[in-house]
Amino acid sequence: MGAAPGGAEPGAGRGARGAAVSDAFDDALALANGPTTTAAAPPRPAAPADGRPPLAPELDDPPAAGADHPAWPRARALAWRAARPLPPRRLPLEHTVGHALAAPLTALTDLPAFDTSAMDGWAVAGPGPWRPADGPPALAGGPLAAPLADGRAVPVATGARVPEGTTGVLRAEHGRLVGGQLTGPTPGPGQDIRPRGQECRSGTELLPAGAVLTPAALGLAAAAGYDQLAVRPRPRVEVLVLGDELLFRGLPHDGRVRDALGPMIGPWLAALGGQLLVTRRLGDDAEALREAVTTTGADLVVSTGSTAAGPVDLLRGTLADLGARPLVSGVAVRPGHPMLLAELPGGTPLVGLPGNPLAAVSGLLTLAAPLLCALTGRPLPEPRTARLTERVTGHPADTRLVPVAWSAPAEVSPLSYAGPAMLRGIAAATALAVIPPGGAPAHAEVALLDLPPA
Numbered sequence: 001m002g003a004a005p006g007g008a009e010p011g012a013g014r015g016a017r018g019a020a021v022s023d024a025f026d027d028a029l030a031l032a033n034g035p036t037t038t039a040a041a042p043p044r045p046a047a048p049a050d051g052r053p054p055l056a057p058e059l060d061d062p063p064a065a066g067a068d069h070p071a072w073p074r075a076r077a078l079a080w081r082a083a084r085p086l087p088p089r090r091l092p093l094e095h096t097v098g099h100a101l102a103a104p105l106t107a108l109t110d111l112p113a114f115d116t117s118a119m120d121g122w123a124v125a126g127p128g129p130w131r132p133a134d135g136p137p138a139l140a141g142g143p144l145a146a147p148l149a150d151g152r153a154v155p156v157a158t159g160a161r162v163p164e165g166t167t168g169v170l171r172a173e174h175g176r177l178v179g180g181q182l183t184g185p186t187p188g189p190g191q192d193i194r195p196r197g198q199e200c201r202s203g204t205e206l207l208p209a210g211a212v213l214t215p216a217a218l219g220l221a222a223a224a225g226y227d228q229l230a231v232r233p234r235p236r237v238e239v240l241v242l243g244d245e246l247l248f249r250g251l252p253h254d255g256r257v258r259d260a261l262g263p264m265i266g267p268w269l270a271a272l273g274g275q276l277l278v279t280r281r282l283g284d285d286a287e288a289l290r291e292a293v294t295t296t297g298a299d300l301v302v303s304t305g306s307t308a309a310g311p312v313d314l315l316r317g318t319l320a321d322l323g324a325r326p327l328v329s330g331v332a333v334r335p336g337h338p339m340l341l342a343e344l345p346g347g348t349p350l351v352g353l354p355g356n357p358l359a360a361v362s363g364l365l366t367l368a369a370p371l372l373c374a375l376t377g378r379p380l381p382e383p384r385t386a387r388l389t390e391r392v393t394g395h396p397a398d399t400r401l402v403p404v405a406w407s408a409p410a411e412v413s414p415l416s417y418a419g420p421a422m423l424r425g426i427a428a429a430t431a432l433a434v435i436p437p438g439g440a441p442a443h444a445e446v447a448l449l450d451l452p453p454a
Contacts, residue, residue: 072366072399072434075331076380079341080370082327083349085377086299088230093221096213099231100273100376105207105217108225111199116140117156118192121172122182125165126150130182138163153182162193169193200224210378212273235375237274238298239266241281242289242305242315243355248281260357260423261304268364269302271452273372284312293344294322299375301348302368305355307338315352316340324350328367332398335420336362341371356420362401365432365449383434383447389413394439401449403429412448426451 070078088102117123123138123145124130130153137155138145145154148165156162156169168187175184200206206220213221213231221229241262248259259281266276277298282288284306293301306315319326319342327349328341336359340352349371353363370380386404389411394400403425404412412433417424433440434447 069330069332069337070328072331072333072401075328075333075366076370078328079351079367080374080380082341082343083300083371083374086232086235086375089233090228090230092228093218093226096229096231097215097218098273099213099229099234100378101207101209101211101213102230102232102377104205104209105211105221105224105226105229107200107202107204107206109202110197111223112194112196114161115166115196116194117158117160117162117169118194119169119171120158121156121192122153122170122175122184123148123156123162123166124153124170124182124187125167127186128170128183131180132177132182166193210376212376212378232376234273234275235299235372236277236297237266237269237300237302238277238292238296239269239279240289240292240301240303241279242303243284261353261355261360264357265302265304265353265360265364268361268452269368269372272364272369273376273378274300284314286314286318289314289318290322293318293324293350294346296344296348298348300368300371301344301350302353302364303350304353304360307340307352307354319344319350331363331366333362333366334395334398334400335359336366336401337398339363339367341367354420357423358401358403358418358426359420361426361432361451365401365451383449385445385447386410386412386433387443387445388433388440389442391442392433392435392440394435394437397437399437400435400439401432402435403431404433404448405430412446 085102091099117138122130125148130151133146133148133152133154135146135154136142137157138160139157140159142160144161145156145163148154148163150165153170154163162169167189169192170182170184170187171192175182177183206224207217210232211217213229239262241259243259248262250258252258262279262281266279270276280292282292289306303315306313309316316329323345325343326340327343328339330337331339333339335356336354338352338354339359339362342350342352344350351363351368351371353360353368373380386406387410388404389407390413392400392402392414403415403418405415405428407413412431414433415425415428429451431448431450434449436446440446
């Protein structure tokens with residue numbers, strides 16, 4: 001089922017069928033994560049035929065049998081370690097924005113590649129006054145002017161190579177031609193000259209592997225001599241929206257509610273580094289769900305709703321029937337504890353988000369964001385921290401993720417309307433604060449998960 005009004009998370013009651021299929025999924029999780037008996041875990045599937053890499057080797061330090069709700073920090077680490085980077089591709093420079101570097105970006109040349117003038121004016125040799133040299137001025141992109149002897153000068157444009165023998169550049173506004181001589185204050189040694197290699201030398205690492213390429217990074221790569229770059233492609237993501245109760249236009253009516261996740265999850269996944277292929281609305285249709293997950297061409301599948309154990313929560317049962325390998329079956333976090341992570345038989349990871357909006361965002365940042373980092377070869381980022389302006393109540397045993405907004409450079413304030421099914425808090429928030437079990441007092445320093453930008 002999908003999102004429902006109210007503050008409670010779905011799955012409080014377990015229908016007979018829902019309990020059975022969820023138990024089958026959780027039993028498979030216990031096998032995959034290393035039961036306390038000597039039984040071997042199921043073998044990992046071979047690399048898919050379409051060239052996607054297999055998932056990472058068995059996770060270190062597996063939880064004990066039955067520990068299917070890992071603590072929130074461990075769940076993030078499990079998700080990040082559940083995938084290997086996608087194979088690199090070489091793309092024309094202008095097509096690489098938003099992709100992650102597959103290897104460090106190293107300079108192919110000195111920057112600048114030669115001594116250049118930083119100003120329009122005169123390249124001069126020695127102290128003044130100076131006599132203009134014969135020949136054309138030094139222009140950007142033009143031929144190198146003849147070497148200068150002491151007491152000589154040549155007009156020079158910004159960005160032009162300065163002639164050999166130049167000791168400094170006299171700015172145009174500081175020089176005057178009087179009676180065939182150039183007069184003005186003598187520039188200091190190297191004044192207004194950008195020396196070769198001032199920014200970097202050939203071979204210098206400019207950006208590390210995994211860095212996401214921005215427009216400025218593309219400019220740097222071009223200046224450093226690149227026409228193409230080896231990048232990790234943006235992972236292809238497919239979103240499956242589940243729930244018969246969802247409407248896709250108009251006002252809620254007759255017990256049905258608007259789908260809030262379909263319009264929200266795709267753009268956020270794109271902001272986190274994915275390439276959205278399609279958002280499919282499947283309702284509560286087991287056959288449609290089965291067909292969607294067995295025929296996907298995505299590198300990551302993200303579903304919304306149907307992660308609990310109610311009578312029409314079909315996701316766990318479908319995954320168990322298909323033989324999907326469970327990796328995470330619930331997380332000790334509120335909201336969003338029914339979230340799940342599984343490996344489909346073809347090797348593609350699937351993240352199941354709960355149907356309530358804030359719970360879904362919790363799952364998005366807990367499981368999907370680390371997976372996208374892994375697929376693009378990026379490390380799992382450490383959350384930044386800030387102080388709380390007021391006390392935040394915690395769950396007795398689980399982590400809480402609470403919408404907050406900046407109120408000062410190092411302080412955040414918790415927002416109202418932060419129930420699992422509410423959107424107002426998320427829409428006004430700039431981050432989710434990670435509240436440890438038991439809560440956090442005012443002025444406590446807490447970790448922050450930045451919400452994806454537009």
